[in-house]
Amino acid sequence: MTSVHDNFNYTLVHTDSKTGARAGVLHTPHGDILTPIFMPVGTNSTVKLVTNNNLYDTGAQIILANSYHLYLRAGHKLIEKFGGIHGWMNWNKPVLTDSGGFQVFSLAHLRKISEEGVEFRDPKDGKKHFISPEISMEIQQSIGADIIMAFDWCAPYGCDYKTAKEAMERTHRWLERCVNAKTNTNQALFPICQGAFFDDLREESAAFVSQYDAVGFAIGGLSVGEDKETMNHFVELTAPLLPHNKPRYLMGVGTPEDLLDGIKRGIDMFDCVLPTRNARHGSFFTSEGKEQIKNAKFQEDPRPLDEKCDCYACKNHSRAYIRHLYKCGEGTGQALMSIHNIKFLIDFSQKARQAILEDRFEEFYNENYPKQSC
RNA sequence: UCCUCAGUAGCUCAAUGGCGGAGCAACCGGCUGUUAACCGGUAGGUUGUUGGUUCGAGUCCAACCUGGGGAG
Numbered sequence: 227m228t229s230v231h232d233n234f235n236y237t238l239v240h241t242d243s244k245t246g247a248r249a250g251v252l253h254t255p256h257g258d259i260l261t262p263i264f265m266p267v268g269t270n271s272t273v274k275l276v277t278n279n280n281l282y283d284t285g286a287q288i289i290l291a292n293s294y295h296l297y298l299r300a301g302h303k304l305i306e307k308f309g310g311i312h313g314w315m316n317w318n319k320p321v322l323t324d325s326g327g328f329q330v331f332s333l334a335h336l337r338k339i340s341e342e343g344v345e346f347r348d349p350k351d352g353k354k355h356f357i358s359p360e361i362s363m364e365i366q367q368s369i370g371a372d373i374i375m376a377f378d379w380c381a382p383y384g385c386d387y388k389t390a391k392e393a394m395e396r397t398h399r400w401l402e403r404c405v406n407a408k409t410n411t412n413q414a415l416f417p418i419c420q421g422a423f424f425d426d427l428r429e430e431s432a433a434f435v436s437q438y439d440a441v442g443f444a445i446g447g448l449s450v451g452e453d454k455e456t457m458n459h460f461v462e463l464t465a466p467l468l469p470h471n472k473p474r475y476l477m478g479v480g481t482p483e484d485l486l487d488g489i490k491r492g493i494d495m496f497d498c499v500l501p502t503r504n505a506r507h508g509s510f511f512t513s514e515g516k517e518q519i520k521n522a523k524f525q526e527d528p529r530p531l532d533e534k535c536d537c538y539a540c541k542n543h544s545r546a547y548i549r550h551l552y553k554c555g556e557g558t559g560q561a562l563m564s565i566h567n568i569k570f571l572i573d574f575s576q577k578a579r580q581a582i583l584e585d586r587f588e589e590f591y592n593e594n595y596p597k598q599s600c
Numbered sequence: 601u602c603c604u605c606a607g608u609a610g611c612u613c614a615a616u617g618g619c620g621g622a623g624c625a626a627c628c629g630g631c632u633g634u635u636a637a638c639c640g641g642u643a644g645g646u647u648g649u650u651g652g653u654u655c656g657a658g659u660c661c662a663a664c665c666u667g668g669g670g671a672g
Contacts, residue, residue, distance in 0.1 A: 269634050290633075328633045336635085349635040375633075418633090449632045477633040484632075499634045506637040507630085522627070552637095560637055 234414045234441040236473050242587040246465065246492035249582040252442070252473050254372040255412055256312065256320040259287045261473055261494035262578055264485065264571040265322060267502065269295050271305070271315045274502050275561040276568065278317055283538055284569040285576070288319060288372070290497050293365045294326030294357065298348055302368035310370025322373040322497070325362045325404075327418065328478070331380035331450065339379065341396065359403035367410045375444065376404045378418040383451035390422035398434050405438065414441035416475060419464055422447055428460055432467035442473040442495070449479045458487050465492040482511060482574050482598040486591050489578050496575070501567035506560045508552055511570040515597050519563065524549045537569035538562070 235253040242248070252259040266273045266281070269292040273281055281289070291311055296302060300314075308314040311321050329346065330337060336347040343358030357365075362377035377400050381393035397420045408415050417435035421427030435443055445464050448457050461476060468474050475495035476488050485496055501511070508520045512532040517524075519531075530540035531548065539548065539562035551559025574594075581590035 267634070274634080275637080292634075295634080322633095324633050329635090331633090333635070378633095380633080444633080446633065451632095475633090480632050496632095498632050499636090500632050503631065503634065503636065503638085507639090508637090509631085518629080520628090555637085557637070 231411075231414065231439075231441050233412055236441065236471065238471055240583050240585070242582050243585055244588045245490045245591070247489045247578070247582045247587040248492055248494055249579045250473060250494060252494075254288075254320045254414070256318060256372050257287070259320060259495075260576065260579060262485070262489045262575050262582075263287055263495055264575040265290055265495060265497040266568045266572075267497055267499045268315075269499075270299070271296060271311060273564070273568070274506065275557065275564045276502070278315070280538060280561075280565050281317075281568070282319075284565060285572045286319065286568065287572075288322060289317065290322050290324060291369065291371065292326070292329075293323045293362060293369055293374075294329045294346070296323075296369055297326075297357075297365045298350075298355065302365045306368040306370065310368070312370065320373065321371040323366050323369050323371040323375065324477075325366065325375040325377040326357050327362075327375065327378035327380055327446065330378075331382060331447075334382065339396075341399075343377075344379075359400040360407040363404050363407040363415075367408070367413065370410075371413065373414050373416060373442070374408075375416050376401045376418045378420055378446055380447050380450070381420065381422045383423070385422055387424055387427075390420075390424055390427055393422065394420045394427050394431050398431070401435065401438070416440060416442050416444045418444040418446040418477070419468070420447045421464075423452060423456060423460065425463060428464050429467060432464050436467065436469055440472065442475055443468045444475040444477050445493075446477045448476065449484070454483070454487070457484075458491065461488060461491045461493065481516075482571065483595065485571065485575060485578065486595050486598065489575075489582075489587070490591055498571075501571050502564045505563035505567045508563070510563050511567055511574075513594075513597065519545065519549050519559070520552050531563070531566045532570065535566065535570060535573070537566045539566040 233255045236250055238250045240249045250261045265288050266286050267290045271291050305314045330344055338345045343356055346355050359377040366374040378397040379393040381390050401417050417438050417440050419431045419435050421431040448460055465474050473494040476493040479496050480498050509516055509518045510531050513534045524545040527545040529545055548559050548562055581587045
């Protein structure tokens with residue numbers, strides 16, 4: 227049987243009997259993704275400070291890039307000439323590009339929104355650029371990621387009902403335009419559920435996007451400043467309303483704690499800048515919770531970042547040495563910690579997957595949550 | 601030996617004779633579809649020493665101590 231998604235397929239392998247946790251496999255043109263999965267972020271077609279060989283070693287199964295930033299530099303047409311994102315950065319596993327929708331939120335002071343699309347100013351030179359759903363699709367198709375995202379309007383945290391409804395409804399109209407503009411069948415377009423922090427809008431949005439015959443679905447607009455309890459509420463409300471036989475992607479999340487909470491509620495895919503950004507800023511994940519490498523207590527610590535980790539940094543270097551690199555401003559320290567934090571989160575997602583397959587996710591959650599939430 | 605310049609937080613330096621500050625370093629925290637190797641907080645002082653002038657001295661005066669430069 228053929229469909230518009232010849233090159234994609236999702237198999238839901240097992241659902242945990244006590245929670246909503248799911249283990250699955252997402253097949254893409256560049257390989258399989260074992261879900262739940264954490265996806266490292268490489269906005270400018272590189273995961274900051276991490277070379278591809280190191281990235282492969284972390285077990286990364288799919289990485290993100292950002293179509294808005296790549297449109298500004300180096301330009302999607304140039305990337306297309308190099309064989310798309312895979313040829314451009316010489317990465318042979320799956321890639322997902324964000325549409326630029328998040329920049330509607332993160333660059334709020336530099337853009338103007340209309341029904342037609344969004345006018346952005348380049349943060350670096352102030353030059354104006356117009357992105358519409360159609361243009362976002364054109365950019366993302368040139369870049370050529372396996373998974374591309376709908377161009378959405380991510381409303382700010384704390385916005386009123388009227389704004390939230392307007393952003394959601396426009397996001398829905400823009401989704402229709404993205405679907406109509408998309409021509410490449412070798413890419414999967416994920417719709418994005420919005421609705422801010424209003425139950426009825428979230429329900430309406432989940433129902434709306436679920437009408438589409440998509441490979442997978444995303445939940446956007448969360449983790450934008452709300453507390454954990456609020457985020458969990460909206461994940462719990464929304465995830466079950468999305469097609470159960472399709473992967474669910476919680477955008478921009480998160481911490482080890484967030485992964486546990488998301489997986490428990492039926493999320494299959496996560497991405498976050500946190501492991502790499504925090505690594506550059508000196509904090510690292512351990513199986514006992516997060517730590518700050520610059521703290522004086524690590525000055526003479528001979529142990530690896532995490533004694534249960536087998537990443538390149540942990541196999542080769544001590545906390546004392548890596549701390550020294552930070553104190554000296556040596557970027558190698560940041561590179562080592564980026565590798566560690568990425569591998570930690572990917573391993574964490576895959577350990578959760580194993581627990582789901584063995585139908586013991588609840589135990590996995592209860593064992594790890596206290597350590598990762600303080 | 602003489603002349604000269606300087607001495608303020610760990611470091612580099614601010615502060616009309618009128619509440620001694622900043623940057624860096626130290627210590628700690630934050631970061632969630634990357635405008636971020638960033639942002640924030642805390643601590644840190646007998647202003648070289650001893651006298652003097654003054655209502656009031658980091659600041660003016662004297663001596664001494666330490667260091668830089670110069671002369672012999």
